[in-house]
Amino acid sequence: MTRLWFETALLPTGWANDVAIDIAEGRIEAITSGAVPGQGDERHALALPGLPNLHSHAFQRAFAGGTEVRGPTGDSFWTWREAMYRAVDRMDPEHIQAIAAQVYVEMLEAGFIRVGEFHYLHHDRDGAPYADIGELAHRIAAAAQETGIALTLLPVFYAHGGFGAQAPNHGQRRFINSVDSFGRLIESARRATSSLPDAVVGIAPHSLRAATAGEIGAILPLAEGGPIHIHVAEQTKEVDDCLGWSGQRPVEYLLDHAPVDAHWCFIHATHMSDDETRRMAQSGAVAGLCPITEANLGDGIFPAPDFLAAGGRYGVGSDSNVQIDAAGELRLLEYSQRLAHRARNVLALSEGRSTGGALFDASLNGGAQALGAVAALTVGAPADLVSLDVEHPALAGRTGAAALDAWIFAAARPAVDCVWRRGDKLVENGRHRARHAVEARFRAALTKIAS
Known part of the structure; x- marks a missing residue:
């Protein structure tokens, strides 16, 4: 005791x-x-x-700060994505584990205690599966084991390069699975997390660009009642492309073609109509907001006041991990709303309420729902x-x-x-007990990737 x-x-x-x-x-x-x-x-x-971090791509920490040079025709999410593909080409399993461990140390030091790892880097550099298709999922689990962070592992289904089942491009080769191979990946992910206390495994159809409605329906049983996460409506081009393909906006299409409920988390959902905002809130799905990454990529601003007025729930994540800062995600979420609405204390919602308290409570509860976990100081809960x-x-x-x-x-x-x-002190005086060893491996991995 x-x-x-x-x-x-x-x-x-x-x-x-x-x-x-x-x-x-x-x-x-x-x-x-x-x-x-x-x-x-x-x-x-x-x-x-401890605050849940509901959306992370750990491997992207490897090039944080490395895409801040303007290109010849202007920069956007789409040019950043090409840089991400180039970085992925140079990573092996040892690199992935070293990078993820560094990310999880930084998350714990920032006050995040559980991570939702939206894990879509699956295969070898040539796109061929490893002998165990879940090799890199095992590396993520090993990083969680080493650092002590609670893990909700969300293996990603990624099959196509654009709306309408377009063929994937060369840069996406390490992400691609069929419905059948994804089933094997989920089995391996469950083995990888079986020894981790309080671990959760869900599924993550990457986006409507990367998975058809039929494929999403086919993989849903693999969630086994766990979380279901999907990127949606992050960029205006995505909305335009979805309209051109289907005649519907992305959130509208998902709500009409998938059994969306409280198990779902819509990552970003930045660009919604008033009707989509209301319907998403009423569905019970959590909005997965990543304000630092969304600002870094120039995504846009989530319609938070209308969403919350309709009963919506949200949590925060660090997404590309360009900067890992729990307080910073909450601060930028509020500041983006102040800029959009030219007002202060927007997300406090009611007179006399602390804005910080409102942000923390909403992100705690929404993040816990999205990650299939308990996040509260209550009897019977993990001592986090x-x-x-x-x-x-x-x-x-x-x-x-x-x-x-x-x-x-x-x-x-x-x-x-x-x-x-779980009652084990991982961070003291602001420093994770394994930081020195983890950081040394991270530095070595980045040096090798860059060479």
């Missing part, structure tokens, strides 16, 4: 003072408010549940906690929701102090 004691903690019922959390076998056994700290209790100031550094200048004199506001909007340097996963 381990007991942690906090001056204040965010519980499902709200903020509580003098909170003792008893942990046994990786789970919260008891929570006591108004508790007097015992002699052997580990004491901290402020506890939060984050403490903030109240000695950080931005948090001076702040408690409760005011401390959340300070962390998200005012801390110029990281303010996460400690992170526990």
Whole structure:
């Protein structure tokens, strides 16, 4: 039995003072408010549940910051995608594992405690499957095992290069599967995660560009009640191409042709009509928002106020991992809405409510739903906690929701102090215990990829 004691903690019922959390076998056994700290209790100031990161492509961290040079005809998501294909050509399984481990260390240090890995790099450099078709899924699982992060693994079905079942291009060869081979991939992914505590396996049809409605229907049973994630309506060109192919917008098409419910997560969903926004919210699907990547790629701004007014739910992810910052994702989500609507505290939604608190609560609950997991400080849940550094200048004199506001909007340097996963302290004084070894392998991998 381990007991942690906090001056204040965010519980499902709200903020509580003098909170003792008893942990046994990786789970919260008891929570006591108004508790007097015992002699052997580990004491901290402020506890939060760990935030889910609902959308990651770990391998893309390898070229973060490396696509910021303007091309001859202007740059866009589509020119960035070509650079991504070129980077993929140089990666082997050891590189993938080293990069993913670095990403997961950085996520834990930022306050993310579970990752939804939207995993679509499957095959060898020539496009041929490895002897075990899930070789790279096993590498992702190994990185999660090493770093301690909770994993929701989302193997991606990717079969085509554009709407209407267009042939894939050369740069996509490492992603491609048939319905049958995808079934074998899912089996391998389940084996890969079988020893990871609280691991979840779902499925991810990549997009309507890469999977037909028939193929999506064929793979849905493989989810076995788990999460179903899909990219949709990230770019205006995608909307235009979908209209040209089907006569419908992407979100509209999905809602009409797939059994969308609360198991689904629509990644981005940036460009929706008013009707699509309302219908998506009413479907129960979570909006997977990745504000830093969406800004980096010039995607656009999600229609958050209308979506939330219709009862929609959202979570945040780090997507391309160009920058891994839990507070930064929440901050940019709010700031993008302020720019779009020329107003402040847009996503607080009601008078007197903390914007940071509203952002955190919505992302905690929406992210947990999207990843098929529990994310709360509650009895029986995994003991997944984050403490903030109240000695950080931005948090001076702040408690409760005011401390959340300070962390998200005012801390110029990281303010996460400690992170526990299943009661095991992985991060202390803001640093993951395996950072040195993981970072050394990451540096070696990037040096080799670039050579």
